[in-house]
Amino acid sequence: MTDVWSQRAKAFQESPTHREGPDLDLLVEWCEPGPDVKVLDVATGGGHVARRLRDEGCTVVTVDPAPGMQPDVVAPAERLPFEDGSFDVVTCRIAAHHFQDIRKAVAEMARVTQKLVVIEDNVFLDEQVEEAERLRDPTHVRCYSEQEWKDLLNAAGLEVEQVERFERHPALEGWLERVETPPGAAQRVRELLSGRVESGLLALESIVVKARRSQK
Numbered sequence: 378m379t380d381v382w383s384q385r386a387k388a389f390q391e392s393p394t395h396r397e398g399p400d401l402d403l404l405v406e407w408c409e410p411g412p413d414v415k416v417l418d419v420a421t422g423g424g425h426v427a428r429r430l431r432d433e434g435c436t437v438v439t440v441d442p443a444p445g446m447q448p449d450v451v452a453p454a455e456r457l458p459f460e461d462g463s464f465d466v467v468t469c470r471i472a473a474h475h476f477q478d479i480r481k482a483v484a485e486m487a488r489v490t491q492k493l494v495v496i497e498d499n500v501f502l503d504e505q506v507e508e509a510e511r512l513r514d515p516t517h518v519r520c521y522s523e524q525e526w527k528d529l530l531n532a533a534g535l536e537v538e539q540v541e542r543f544e545r546h547p548a549l550e551g552w553l554e555r556v557e558t559p560p561g562a563a564q565r566v567r568e569l570l571s572g573r574v575e576s577g578l579l580a581l582e583s584i585v586v587k588a589r590r591s592q593k
């Protein structure tokens with residue numbers, strides 16, 4: 378899986394829906410950025426979150442299991458090689474649906490933050506979308522509902538403070554090309570998602586969740 382993601386590095390650096398958007402603006406705001414804030418960007422991919430937080434003066438460490446993404450540290454979210462409470466904020470954008478063990482990953486993010494965990498991911502819509510996502514990209518594991526996110530974060534000892542949902546409209550063909558979906562699978566994905574495509578744009582939704590470490 379790591380090699381697959383390394384090969385995709387350029388496509389994700391250039392992807393319009395990853396590079397910018399009101400969801401990214403809100404995630405950055407909810408990280409409460411500033412010059413003394415130390416942030417870990419988990420599954421940094423094309424590094425868009427890290428870039429924005431550095432612009433706000435934060436000290437950012439990036440982590441990703443794919444060496445081709447050129448993170449500061451190569452590691453999966455399920456095994457973060459940092460001491461407890463090493464960061465003020467841990468963030469993770471549009472990546473958790475690829476994690477093999479989501480509970481372990483959220484527990485790790487909660488362990489290494491002192492204050493905040495801010496997550497954005499595609500939200501669970503229905504099983505048809507899940508099937509299309511897996512056909513499009515076999516590294517897709519699962520998207521989670523708003524309630525599942527709250528339960529995951531609470532179980533890791535975090536208190537959910539704010540939640541917001543965003544419509545996302547990636548161009549269907551670019552969305553398929555970015556991960557090089559084979560033609561046969563791409564055709565089935567188009568069929569499965571036909572009710573969600575208008576003028577070539579796919580209607581998806583993401584959720585941004587801000588959670589704070591509970592006081593002991």
Ligand SMILES: C[S@@+](CC[C@H](N)C(=O)[O-])C[C@H]1O[C@@H](n2cnc3c(N)ncnc32)[C@H](O)[C@@H]1O
Pocket residue numbers: 382383389395396419420421422423424425426441442443446452453454455469470471472475476477
């Ligand atoms: C869509 S990209 C991330 C996008 C990026 N955070 C952004 O905002 O543009 C998904 C990333 O998840 C990473 N990834 C896949 N499995 C992972 C895991 N188990 N732990 C951490 N990262 C993982 C991939 O290497 C890839 O860089």
